[in-house]
Amino acid sequence: AQSVTQLGSHVSVSEGALVLLRCNYSSSVPPYLFWYVQYPNQGLQLLLKYTTGATLVKGINGFEAEFKKSETSFHLTKPSAHMSDAAEYFCAVSVNFNKFYFGSGTKLNVKP
Amino acid sequence: NAGVTQTPKFRVLKTGQSMTLLCAQDMNHEYMYWYRQDPGMGLRLIHYSVGEGTTAKGEVPDGYNVSRLKKQNFLLGLESAAPSQTSVYFCASSYPERVGTEAFFGQGTRLTVV
Numbered sequence: 001a002q003s004v005t006q007l008g009s010h011v012s013v014s015e016g017a018l019v020l021l022r023c024n025y026s027s028s029v030p031p032y033l034f035w036y037v038q039y040p041n042q043g044l045q046l047l048l049k050y051t052t053g054a055t056l057v058k059g060i061n062g063f064e065a066e067f068k069k070s071e072t073s074f075h076l077t078k079p080s081a082h083m084s085d086a087a088e089y090f091c092a093v094s095v096n097f098n099k100f101y102f103g104s105g106t107k108l109n110v111k112p
Numbered sequence: 113n114a115g116v117t118q119t120p121k122f123r124v125l126k127t128g129q130s131m132t133l134l135c136a137q138d139m140n141h142e143y144m145y146w147y148r149q150d151p152g153m154g155l156r157l158i159h160y161s162v163g164e165g166t167t168a169k170g171e172v173p174d175g176y177n178v179s180r181l182k183k184q185n186f187l188l189g190l191e192s193a194a195p196s197q198t199s200v201y202f203c204a205s206s207y208p209e210r211v212g213t214e215a216f217f218g219q220g221t222r223l224t225v226v
Contacts, residue, residue, distance in 0.1 A: 009152060043116075043202060043217040044155075051212030067169040090154060092215075098143055098208040099170070100215050102155040 002027045004091050006103035014111045019078040020088030021106050026072060029094055032094040033074040036064075038105075039087045047089070079099070080109065086110045114138050118203050125193040125225045133188040133221050135203030143206045144186040144225075145170075145215065146178060148199040155202065161186055166221035193225045 007022040010013025011027075025031060027067060032051050035042040055067040065076045092101040116137045125131055135144065143161050147155040157170030161180040175197060177189045186205075190197060198221050204215040 004154075006154075027125075034214055036217075041220075043219045044204075044215075045217075046214045049212060049214055094212070094215075098154075098206050098213070098215075099157060099160060100145070100204070101157075102147075104152055104154040 001021065001094050002031065002095050002101045004008065004093050004101055005105035006089075006091050006106050008106055009076065009104065010107045010109065012109040013081045015083055016080050019081045019108065021076040021089050021091075021108065022105060023053060023065075024072055025074065025091070025093045027093055027095055029095055033065075034092040034094065034100070035063070035068060035074075035076050035088050035109070036090045036092060036102075038090065044090060047076070079087045081108075081110045083110050083112065115201055116216050116218035117222055118221050120221060121219065122222050123224070125223065127193060127195060127225060128148045129134070129193050130189070131193065132190075132192050133201055133203075133222075134221075135186045135188070135205075135218060136184055136220040137186075137203075137216070138184065139205060139207065139216065141205035141207045141216070142183075144180065144206050145206075146176070146186065146188045147202045147204065149202060149220070150199050158173075158188065158201075171213065187198075193223075195225045197223065198225045199223060 035047040141154040145160040146158040159178040203218045
């Protein structure tokens with residue numbers, strides 16, 4: 001069975017500070033991993049994904065994530081938060097038949 | 113490019129009423145999905161389809177039915193709406209022939225059952 005755990009339903013950072021959103025997964029087979037962002041009253045947009053190869057993946061808007069198999073983690077980071085980063089972020093894992101399993105989400109608040 | 117389009121965007125139903133949510137995609141994707149989003153629970157898979165004429169149950173299928181008569185459309189039906197089905201519904205599609213392809217999402221349908 002596959003599952004995704006996102007630690008912290010709400011994260012608050014100051015503008016310019018490091019953003020770290022945590023994601024751990026469990027999967028019986030090698031997974032594909034994704035981070036999506038959701039702005040208020042909108043659908044989900046892909047930030048980045050890990051399939052194979054390099055374990056550090058870069059996405060849009062300056063975000064990146066590192067796949068650590070030994071820790072079953074795929075944490076999302078951004079060196080310097082911007083006000084426009086305020087949104088809800090979802091980690092997801094995809095396995096057989098490309099079904100996607102999502103974490104419960106982390107709402108990021110950016111303080112001026 | 114429209115991508116994934118959901119109709120309607122908002123709906124209020126009375127308990128016991130029925131309705132159909134329509135999802136249309138113009139990307140020629142084989143796989144389509146219906147999710148519901150509830151606060152603190154992320155997105156949960158209701159039903160999915162791996163191709164025209166096929167459907168399968170996801171994590172929370174009870175109270176919903178689906179049909180995929182055409183490749184580009186995926187319909188979600190509520191036969192007798194209940195307040196517990198108040199949620200935001202998202203349709204998504206993906207192209208599984210490409211390894212690790214992502215899901216593309218519609219803008220959502222906000223449904224309230226009173």
